[in-house]
Amino acid sequence: MHRYIIKRLLLMIPVIIGVSFLVFFIMDLAPGDAVDLMAPEGATAEDLMAIRHDLGLDQPVVIRYIRYMGGMLHGDMGISYVSKTDVFDTYMQKLPATIKLSFASILVSVLLSVPLGIYSATRQGTIQDNISMVLAMIGLSMPNFWLGLLLIIAFSLHIHLFPSGGDQTLSAIVLPALTIGTGLMATLTRTTRSSMLDVLKQEYLRTARAKGIPEKTVVMSHALRNALIPIITIIGTQLAGVLGGSVLTETVFAWPGVGRLIVDSLNMRDTPLVTGSIIMTTILLSIVLLLVDLLYAVVDPRIKAQYIIKRGRKKRG
Amino acid sequence: MAKTMEQTTERKARGQVAEIWHQFSRNKGAMVGSFIVLVIAFIAIFADVLLDYDTQVVGQNVAERLQWPSAAHWFGTDELGRDIFFRILYGTRFSCSVGLVAVSIGLVIGVTLGAIAGFFGGALEEVIMRSTDILSAVPNMLMAIVIVSVLGQSIWNLMLAVGITSVPQFVRITRAAVLTVRNQEYVEASKAIGLTNGKIIFKHILPNCLSPIIVQATLRVASAIISASSLSFLGLGVPAPAPEWGSLLSGGRKYIRDYSYMTLFPGLAIMITVLALNMMGDGLRDSLDPKLKK
Numbered sequence: 001m002h003r004y005i006i007k008r009l010l011l012m013i014p015v016i017i018g019v020s021f022l023v024f025f026i027m028d029l030a031p032g033d034a035v036d037l038m039a040p041e042g043a044t045a046e047d048l049m050a051i052r053h054d055l056g057l058d059q060p061v062v063i064r065y066i067r068y069m070g071g072m073l074h075g076d077m078g079i080s081y082v083s084k085t086d087v088f089d090t091y092m093q094k095l096p097a098t099i100k101l102s103f104a105s106i107l108v109s110v111l112l113s114v115p116l117g118i119y120s121a122t123r124q125g126t127i128q129d130n131i132s133m134v135l136a137m138i139g140l141s142m143p144n145f146w147l148g149l150l151l152i153i154a155f156s157l158h159i160h161l162f163p164s165g166g167d168q169t170l171s172a173i174v175l176p177a178l179t180i181g182t183g184l185m186a187t188l189t190r191t192t193r194s195s196m197l198d199v200l201k202q203e204y205l206r207t208a209r210a211k212g213i214p215e216k217t218v219v220m221s222h223a224l225r226n227a228l229i230p231i232i233t234i235i236g237t238q239l240a241g242v243l244g245g246s247v248l249t250e251t252v253f254a255w256p257g258v259g260r261l262i263v264d265s266l267n268m269r270d271t272p273l274v275t276g277s278i279i280m281t282t283i284l285l286s287i288v289l290l291l292v293d294l295l296y297a298v299v300d301p302r303i304k305a306q307y308i309i310k311r312g313r314k315k316r317g
Numbered sequence: 318m319a320k321t322m323e324q325t326t327e328r329k330a331r332g333q334v335a336e337i338w339h340q341f342s343r344n345k346g347a348m349v350g351s352f353i354v355l356v357i358a359f360i361a362i363f364a365d366v367l368l369d370y371d372t373q374v375v376g377q378n379v380a381e382r383l384q385w386p387s388a389a390h391w392f393g394t395d396e397l398g399r400d401i402f403f404r405i406l407y408g409t410r411f412s413c414s415v416g417l418v419a420v421s422i423g424l425v426i427g428v429t430l431g432a433i434a435g436f437f438g439g440a441l442e443e444v445i446m447r448s449t450d451i452l453s454a455v456p457n458m459l460m461a462i463v464i465v466s467v468l469g470q471s472i473w474n475l476m477l478a479v480g481i482t483s484v485p486q487f488v489r490i491t492r493a494a495v496l497t498v499r500n501q502e503y504v505e506a507s508k509a510i511g512l513t514n515g516k517i518i519f520k521h522i523l524p525n526c527l528s529p530i531i532v533q534a535t536l537r538v539a540s541a542i543i544s545a546s547s548l549s550f551l552g553l554g555v556p557a558p559a560p561e562w563g564s565l566l567s568g569g570r571k572y573i574r575d576y577s578y579m580t581l582f583p584g585l586a587i588m589i590t591v592l593a594l595n596m597m598g599d600g601l602r603d604s605l606d607p608k609l610k611k
Contacts, residue, residue: 018451023463030467137599141592143543145550146566146584153577244456248547262459263551266466274463282454 001297005290012286017069019282020275024068027271028061068275077279078272080265087276091258095280097167098250098257101180102242104173106235108181109188114231116185117192122219124197132189140186145248148179152252165254176253180246184238191234195227202226229300236292240285340604347600353593361409373400374407375558383576392582396572401579404560405586411561412587415476415554416542422480423541424534427487432518432526434488435495445488453485461544465553472555479544483537490533494526501525528605535601539594546587562587 052058056067071078077087113136120132155175156164163172199205200223208218247259254260258277265273341347360367368374378398386393392401434445452460464478498504499522507517548554549563550570557564562583569579 014447015451015454018448019454022451023455026463026467137595138588138592141539141595142588143546143563143566143584143591145547146580146587149566149570149573149580149584153573153580157574157577241456245458247458247462248550251551259459263462266462278455278459278463281456281459285456286454 001294005294008290008293012283012290015286016279016283020069020072020279021065023275023278024065024271025061027269027274030269068272072279077276080273081270082265082268082273087272088280090261090273091277091280094256094258094261097255098243098246098259101173101176101246101250101255101257102239104177105180105184105242105246106239108177109184109238110235112181113185113188114192117189118196118219118224120189120193121196121200129193133193136186136189138186139182142183144179144183145252147182148176148249148252151175151179165252167256172253176246176249176255179249179252180242184242188231188234188238191230192227195230196223199223199227229296232295232299233292236288236295240288240292243288244281244285337604341600344600344603346596347603350593350596350598350600353589354597357409357413357590357593360406361413364407364410368403368407370407373403374560375399383572385576386578393576393578395568395579401565401582404565405562405583408560408562408565408583408586409590411472411555411559412542412546412563412590415472415479415545415561416538418476419479419541419545420483420534420537422477423483423487423537424530426480427484428491428523428530430484431488431491432495432523435492436499436514436518436522442492446492449485449488452481457482458544458547461548462551462553465548470553470556472559472561475545475548475554478548479541482544483541486533486537487530490529491523491526494529495522498522498525532598532602532605535594535598539591539598542587542591542594 049058056064059067068078075088077091079085080087080090083090116132116136120129123129152164152175155161161171162174163169164175166172196219200219205218205223208222209215213222245259246255246257247263249255250257250259251263258281262274262277262281265277376399378394380398381390381394382396382398384390384394384398390400390402392405394400395404430445430449434442460482461478464481465474468474468477495518504517504521507521512521545554546561546563546566549561550567552567554563555561557568565583566580569576569583572579
């Protein structure tokens with residue numbers, strides 16, 4: 001197991017280098033740089049040149065990239081062109097809001113979809129099952145930001161229940177979390193349903209029923225526990241997805257998170273901030289996905305055994 | 318025994334395509350979805366016959382601005398007096414073509430790279446798959462936003478951005494499918510009679526890998542339409558005054574307080590299109606790939 005973790009962590013290094021390379025060079029293709037946007041009115045060409053020289057922008061892109069990566073080795077991700085603050089600090093300032101929203105959304109999604117999935121699975125083929133599956137499909141097909149707008153219309157403009165944006169009050173998180181959570185619901189409900197259906201056919205459940213255990217206990221404790229792995233997988237990938245991709249919802253609800261930071265700094269052509277934020281997000285996602293993989297091994301001894309078998313095979317080969 | 322033999326011959330006689338159609342047509346959801354997709358495709362293709370772009374779609378009529386839905390304007394009018402129903406109808410053309418072209422870009426690049434990786438293996442496969450890992454390590458939406466904002470706002474850049482972000486999935490699916498047929502006897506036979514690698518890949522291997530690719534492509538068009546409208550919503554999509562659905566939503570957002578219908582209808586159009594494509598894709602998956610059927 002330790003070897004596996006170390007191997008996975010080492011594999012992250014080339015991916016991070018690749019991502020930073022990709023983002024750095026794409027940003028370099030952009031016409032115009034931060035200097036054009038931030039220059040005071042009436043600045044002469046010499047002034048602009050001087051600013052560029054100070055920022056190191058007059059150097060060729062390869063040199064800037066190597067310098068950047070050199071800095072990263074020391075944990076220095078550069079300084080934002082626009083706000084002159086440290087990139088890492090700026091990112092870290094915005095991260096808590098995104099993490100808060102991500103966990104709230106996952107909570108909404110789990111609370112809604114797992115019971116619905118179980119409900120559908122235990123009533124396979126009935127009208128209730130079909131309705132839940134159609135609802136799940138509709139949830140999957142709805143553009144998330146549109147759902148957000150509809151929630152704002154309903155709960156914030158018509159009945160003044162929740163604020164339509166910002167992060168000032170505790171209730172402000174309700175609508176964005178509901179927006180993302182409902183979007184995630186579709187996949188999680190379908191996964192819960194099909195995973196439960198697989199397990200419900202197993203013979204040990206028949207044994208449990210034959211022993212006279214009430215149906216509720218059979219479903220909720222015997223079946224659900226064994227159906228958990230696919231469910232955890234989806235929750236994990238969804239968490240990673242929300243951490244990296246709630247740009248739209250953050251925009252709709254003016255949520256001060258990482259997604260908005262990236263969009264805003266892109267508009268300002270703030271290359272260090274964009275590159276740094278995307279690299280940080282990528283690292284964060286890789287770690288979350290690694291944790292999910294490790295979680296299976298904890299939940300299911302069979303998977304733990306697989307890691308060991310794989311290692312054995314490699315040694316022989 | 319005799320009966321099964323009979324069934325097998327009957328099935329063979331019906332042919333593979335007929336068999337798939339038989340499966341597909343029994344799936345009600347898939348049929349409804351396909352019907353809606355056909356209608357939408359019809360609207361998209363004949364949008365310029367149905368409507369006059371200059372007068373009915375982008376032409377302004379300030380006298381009738383911001384009217385709630387009525388018999389004259391089914392979905393109401395926007396802040397410049399343009400009929401929202403007509404704009405959504407014409408927008409079908411923009412949204413669907415972005416979805417289609419984007420997925421075609423992803424499909425061509427992804428399938429080619431995936432087939433090369435799966436067929437040749439070795440160092441080439443390593444390079445392709447690791448690059449795919451790098452590309453997919455960045456969240457799709459972020460990558461697309463970066464690409465469009467760097468290249469500039471236009472419908473082509475939007476297609477390119479959404480297309481590039483769908484490459485990794487096609488690479489993975491194609492490679493996996495190619496790996497399963499690479500060592501089949503007919504491939505060895507083609508090698509033995511001296512066919513070139515290109516011929517083997519395109520004439521013998523890929524046709525046998527089509528099912529998962531077709532299913533993925535259908536479902537990808539659905540998500541590409543959502544991604545494209547998301548980018549337009551952020552102001553990174555099709556420039557005004559073209560009535561792309563995401564741009565309509567972003568335009569309606571300013572009037573959300575008093576004219577909520579401007580937000581409601583374009584989103585509904587996206588949802589119905591995506592829902593129909595998803596239902597069709599699910600049906601295709603069930604009929605093309607019996608293994609996946611639950």
